Amino acid sequence: MSLITNIKRAECAQRAAAEEALQGLSDKDKANFALSLLMKITDPDAAAVVRFAGSQLAELSNILMREAFERECG
Numbered sequence: 001m002s003l004i005t006n007i008k009r010a011e012c013a014q015r016a017a018a019e020e021a022l023q024g025l026s027d028k029d030k031a032n033f034a035l036s037l038l039m040k041i042t043d044p045d046a047a048a049v050v051r052f053a054g055s056q057l058a059e060l061s062n063i064l065m066r067e068a069f070e071r072e073c074g
Contacts, residue, residue, distance in 0.1 A: 022030055041050055 022033070025033065038050060038053065
């Protein structure tokens with residue numbers, strides 16, 4: 001097995017462990033945790049990904065707020 005394959009497997013295992021650890025958190029706690037992680041990013045090469053994530057999160061937020069409004073106001 002190549003070194004790259006081993007690294008990718010280790011990354012997948014780390015992601016799976018992180019997702020499992022977060023399973024018990026509420027959505028609000030998950031969002032707060034994710035925000036705290038994003039705010040610690042310092043690599044300029046990650047700027048495009050952070051911008052894309054922000055755009056996607058803004059759209060998700062709009063959808064969720066619309067759903068909440070519909071639930072409250074019918």
